[in-house]
Amino acid sequence: MSGFPNPLPRPPEELERLRAVWRAPSGWRLISAVNNSYIGLFYLGAAMLFFVLAGILALLIRVQLAVPENDVLPQATYNQVFTMHGTMMMFLFAVPAVEAMGVYLLPNMQAARDLPFPRLSAYAFWAYAVGGLVFFCSLFFGLAPDGGWFMYPPLTSYEFSPGHNADFWLLGIGFIEISAIAGAIEILVGVLRTRAPGMTLDKLPVYSWAMLVFAVMIVFGFPAVILGTALLEIERGFHWPFFIAEKGGDPLLWQHLFWFFGHPDVYIIFLPAAGFVSAILPTMCGTPLVARRWVVLALVATGFIAFGVWVHHMFATGLPKLSLSFFSAASMAVAVPSGIQVFAWIATIAKGKLRLTVPSLFVLGFLAIFTLGGLTGVMVAVVPFDWQTHDTFFVVAHFHYVMIGGMVFPLFAAFYYWAPTASRRALSERLGRWCFGLMFVGFNVAFFPQHIAGLMGMPRRVWTYPAELGWGWINMTSTIGAFVLGLGALVFLIDLARNFRPFTGANAGNVWNAGTLEWLPGGTSVTRSIPIVTSLEPLWDQPTLARDVEDGRYYLPGTATGRRENAESCSVFGAEGHPASSKAAHRRSTS
């Protein structure tokens, strides 16, 4: 870069004024922060809280199922516990966690100072955190929903669930969905508009692409379930029979509405995680992602195909066989983009030199687990095989392989990888290895045997089972594995407590020698100036970039208006060709 937009030396008071404008409120007023770096971390913290709580519920489930004819948990409590476990993991942990990572990472990765609507992020977070906690507390009053996480009517309608339990689910989840859509709109606009000058779509990080597809999928998919929850709540409250067959409704309508959201939701959770992997591997291998264009195409293709597969949750409902075959074909097709990504990651590992750090270990663990989960996914996409395995522990095993393997392992890789951008200290490599080892072994011991349990006839959502069916040893193994997995998560929490120090204004810096812009100095608060992007890995290709940014030679080195200002780019082309427009100040009120 020959000419810099701003000459040196910079006026001496400029940096202090910039910092003052972006400084977060201190003390308990910190909770009024709206900047993405803070909201992102709050958001992530809340998601992890729900992960731990729902994980404890999972351990309760495993204790109850450890031996046949057990009665540690009464039947009614068990039904609430598994419903809450599923609901919380899907709605209160998985989607919010990846959305939180997006809120936190995207502006930094795109060298913007914030997402376009910081208050919308804050709204999304607070609506979710408060709603989620209230929802969780229904357990303590015996009012937790007990209809299973997909809440099929008529079981969940007024006749068979007369209590308030189902209303907690419908209203609570309805609001959490609205929060998710708010966050998605923020991310969608953020990816397209808050990019550094020069970051055209072909220089957009793969993670940003993943989040773009993610956000579009939420905007298309979530309204279906909001509609469903509204209809069911109206049915419960006012007895309008949307789902009651004898009054002209149809219970299958709910299943279509729910799974039109529910299956894309799996990819909504997986795509950001795939984005993590595509961001982490190049750093750990020291080489750009192989077949990057194909990976981006795979993300977009997944986003499309994912909306054509929902009926594979309904293969056993007796729908016409011709329509089943379409959905079976689409469900197999959706495996193809995942295959492309898996091989692109392996090729990246082969091309570079993989450093076996904790993030790399989690990525390798992800590759192994997710591949197995993907293969069983193809099996359950096969209609006759699904007739046997649907609603059994085979499916339970399958989706835990896909969700824990495909999302939780990459998320832990992301925690270990990006913690140095938020915290004064990086997380411990030693504790991280223990965490990975326990989680990987525990996970496989817990969930692999469940495939066998399902094939041996064990349906899911059963409170207990008779000894003579021979499922006892499988379930005991599974329970032991679950506790080892839980121990791994505990090690992670200990690591966090010992080493994670956010909100100090300093961070550990570019400890992995990464090439992307979230590793510019400046950390959680704000980079000194907004660079002009000329490549995919600017920090690798421009050795002086970090220093030039820090010196304030690029855009917006100070505050022109005395308020928060952000870069804005053209949706498609970034700001290439007319960098001046990205200087346009956008006022962000902080008070």
Add this chain to the structure above:
Amino acid sequence: MSPRICTRCAKAALVALVGGCSGPQSALDPGGAAAEQIATLGWTMFAVATAILVAVLALAAHAALAPADRPAWALREGWVLGAGLAFPIVLLSALLVWSLSITGQGADAPPAPFRIQVVGERWWWRVTYLGPDGRPLFSTANELRLPVGRSVDVELTTADVIHSFWVPGLAGKLDMLPGRVNTLSLAAGRAGTYRGQCAEYCGGAHALMAFMVVAETDDSFDRWMAAQAAPVAEPTSDETRRGRDLFLASGCPACHAARGTPAVGAIGPDLTHVGGRLTIGAGLLPTHRGTLAAWIVDPGHLKPEVRMPAFPIYRGEDLRALAAWLESLE
């Protein structure tokens, strides 16, 4: 270890694995053509999937651990498309064709001279055998009997919430939906007792909603059909006579029927031949007078949230007599 011992160990392990996976409710222990086909499909997919998994893991390990001079193939994008795009498309297309050929199979066998209607109820199965004209022959509960080698149409529906009818040893599952009748073709290739269980979460005691399918030879099946069509026999002892009188006098007929007596209740299971069924409480307990007595006194203790109220009014002689009469209804 010599290779021979190795082979022997591997064989033993395989037998243990497959044997360990059998059982009255195992999809890996098929007793009928439909389940057999799916099991074959499943085993084939396991074999191919295992090969793919091992190949992917070996490739990843090789990529991660290979020495610094990178293999030439790694530097080209082409193999990513070959392995990630071309290979799965070819393989999945073949799998799709095979699976659809199984999916599309209807009941080609000649229709049996009867059909079975099964209605899912919370949390038991109302079973009605229908004659060729569609008229009910008799009603029973939680147990189906089939003649070996004959294909039978089972008409599935529900009285309340969604249930799913699943006998893994014979066929895949099919849901029971309000307002719809789904028809499942069931055929047992060998005589035996197959356990089935509700596979769609239906609240409350979903876990305790099982049933039995007994496949038997034509002769014994015909005898069973004739016996089921008959009404309750006259009690032969004082105790069973007392049991019947108690049954009729104290409210049981409000919910239960016993054909040939004034009891015609239709809320709970038809008890005409309850003593001849393998289990009570929808697969919960073997049928004998002890379990019958325990069930009558406090069914909710054995099966939480069950719809039948407890009858602690029966005790001592009364309870024994009532249970003895029910047990005698074979």
